[in-house]
Amino acid sequence: MYPQTRSEYRSSSPAYSSSASTDFPQLSLFSSHQHRNSSTPFSTSSNLPADWEHLDIPDLLRNANVRNLYQKYQGANEKVAACFEDKERLLWQVNELQTELHILRNELMMLKFNPMQNTATAVTQTAPGMASPLFLQPSSSRPAPRSLALPADMPKEVLWTFADAQACPGIVTDTNKCRPKMAQCIRRQNGEIVTANEYSAIQACGKRLVATFLDPLGLPANRAQYGVKKTRTYYAQNFRDIWRTVLEKIEEEEPLVALCANKWKAEYLLASLLRHQGAISGSAASTPGPTIPNTTKNAGGETRKRANVNPEDNKGGTSKRQRSDATSERTRNESDGRKATKSPKFRYTAQEGTNGENAQAEQIPPPTTRSLPVEVQFIHVDQKILSLKDFPQIGDAQKLLNAMNESPNFQDGTPSKNVIDLITRMETADPNASTVDEDNTNASWGHLLYTGGNLIWRNVLTDWEAIGNCATVARLLAAALRTCKIARHLCFERRVDAPSFLSDIYLEQIVEKIWSLWTDASKSVAPPTGQASNAAPLNGHSVVTNSDAEGLAAIDRDRVNDMLKQRNLTKEKLKSWTDLHQIQVVSKKRDAVKAELVTAILGSGICFTVSGFQELLDLVAKKTDSLNSKKGTAIG
Structure with a gap:
């Protein structure tokens, strides 16, 4: 017969310690090695089946201690469910009170606006979730x-x-x-x-x-x-x-x-x-x-975060x-x-x-205001061409900087007053000024600098003669890059999430415009008529003669491309030329093929300058002379 009470279980189990808890038996009670297929799951003897943990719940509940523990678990579960229902009810009451608070606030607002207003004319909507009365x-x-x-x-x-x-x-x-x-x-x-x-x-x-x-x-x-x-x-x-x-x-x-x-x-x-x-x-x-x-119990209901729309x-x-x-x-x-x-x-x-x-x-900090003054005086961009190369490549920026580095004195002249005024405005602009409205700050910073007043950048950068020289280009690019950095700093300090920046777009357009003016000015350069082959060097290189250049004014991409693909200009010569000018070559193989070298040279833009084009002509001439000398030796 199974023990039904705690006292019966204690009297029939000598292994039960009198000093132990009255709710839980000691572990020694379950140390029996009796086989699972015993005639009874529990017996009045001091031992229980060794594999008692495999017994079904109805069999386990025959034990008074297990049954008592299970009843306590059910009681605690019912209390948790009751607390959850109380919580849901209280939250619902909070929502109703908040809706009523909206109504009272709107009434107070309109009474302040028009104290003589008759409250009987109000349009009342009191249903939860509906609009407040106005x-x-x-x-x-x-x-x-x-x-x-x-x-x-x-x-x-x-x-x-x-x-x-x-x-x-x-x-x-x-x-x-x-x-x-x-x-x-x-x-x-x-x-x-x-x-x-x-x-x-x-x-x-x-x-x-x-x-x-x-x-x-x-x-x-x-x-x-x-x-x-x-x-x-x-x-x-x-x-x-x-x-x-x-x-x-x-x-x-x-x-x-x-x-x-x-x-x-x-x-x-x-x-x-x-x-x-x-x-x-x-x-x-x-x-x-x-x-x-939601009053319906959801066992695995996770709370999803509400997205910002x-x-x-x-x-x-x-x-x-x-x-x-x-x-x-x-x-x-x-x-x-x-x-x-x-x-x-x-x-x-x-x-x-x-x-x-x-x-x-609670973990989200309050956002700062967009009008908060931000210190930007420390932001500086070096005007040196080598320093400007450290910035990410934008369109034709790398070509332009390489060309300027190769020909720093390219068509030196005096920049126009409008170009200087435009650069000065960009260098001295203050985003904290009272004249800067909310539509022209943060991610939109720079819009007024490029288009404000009569100094619209497209109307100012008309030709290379207006720009004047490479130093002016470097100063303009440094001012434009500083504008981009200020825009990012403003958004960071004011906690504005900006997917893009207007100053980046203007920078890319200005670089494309200057590169276009550079190439147009390069086409207009022609060597002096009747120049001898042993004339004075230009920028450290030999001057292009009429017989070799056939009119340097006709330099274009197709002509340079045809010259680079000549058979007598090997990839070893091109590789040495790219190493000399530190041109990065992207190759799928360990050793770049000639087509990849040609692509890298054309992409650098150096070959379109006077000195770069002259160097390539010298490479072609040296290789041709070497081949002719070898042929003469073989015939002799």
Whole structure:
């Protein structure tokens, strides 16, 4: 008969120690070597089967100690399940309180905006996850829209319509005509542009209105808009009335912003501020999805991190693929919001003037502001050509630097005043200046340096005569490289995630332009007529004669390529020439073949210079003379 109680088990087991715990038997109790196929799993004797660990659970539960331990386990499991349900219920109550907090904040905001507003006219939406109620002005109290026609007492320079701004030079760029420079759009009644201090005051007014009326807004009624970046389009679609109210408010406080039709200046000014604010806060600027607890028990439910969706990050306007990706991200964020309550490392913040729905990970540091001054005086780029070679190759940069190193005195002249002014502006530019707006800093730093005012780089770098000499090119490239380094340093210090830099694009375009001017100037160089073969050396090499060069003005890629492929110019000669000029040859084999050497020589650009072309002609001539001497010896 099996023991049913603890006392019976203790009395029938002499191996059980009286000093042991009353809940767990000692290990000596299970030291029996009895065979598993015993007639009974447990017996009243002092020994148990040696392979007791292979017994089934019903057989193990016949033991009072095992049964007691199993009952404790079930009780603890039930307590854990009850605690989990309490947690889910408390989180749901937190969400309801946060929704109510949004409602109260919006009521307070609108009462501050219009103290005489009758609260009975409010449009109330109290369902969880729906938009917060908005206390709006009656439509009869709104000012009548201004006419599209320019008033008779104002000049056209006021930029009455957005089309006038697009037609004005310097207001918009060719790449993005829908993003005007608002610092130049805000003007007085006589068409004069406001000063930098006045524009800063207007920006401060707009930021205050955004923080007062737009930032505290709750979730939109459209659930598809959860996680969408807060931009002009977001507020115009989801909170149309409050958006129009803010536009009227900024025109009321800043009359210069109202000098336009259809409030386009106020709208684009607020759009610029929202874009700036979104770049600062990153994911914090996006509307958070509601946290809906899932009461269904999920054994392996992991909490997935909610991705940041920024549909406007791609400023270049690429394909539809990215828009569809952003949509799928928003859909995934909406579904992930139901699991967000599972994470124990999230804290809920409900500070005044911020979104109470924000749930941020504690390990994420707060982002810095984009207007934070950054020290850039220590950034320096050496103007020496050999130092410039250390930077990564961009397009024709390596060809240009090699050619400049071979011919440092190539067509020496005096650079034009515009070129010097352009370089000086790039060298002395300060990204912390008050005149630099948010559209021309960080990843966009350098745009005004290359295109501002009358010094547009394409109009300045017209020909080699305007550049003057190689020293000017080296100074220009050093200033451009410094601009690239400053842009990266600004993004690093201000914690701006920049996938690309505008200064890199300008650097590549400038290098291509200078290399094109160099090759055009090289084609225009011709040796003196009637030059003797023993004339004075040029740059340490023999001067090209008329019989050899047949007019150096005709140097081009095809001619050099044909000369390098001549049979009497062996790969050993070409290998020694590449070693002399430190030209890197990429080869699939241990020893480079002649075609690979020719490709490397053409890619270096040295063969297109006067001295480089002369050296190759000397190699061809020496090899030809050697072959002729060998043939003469054989005939003799």
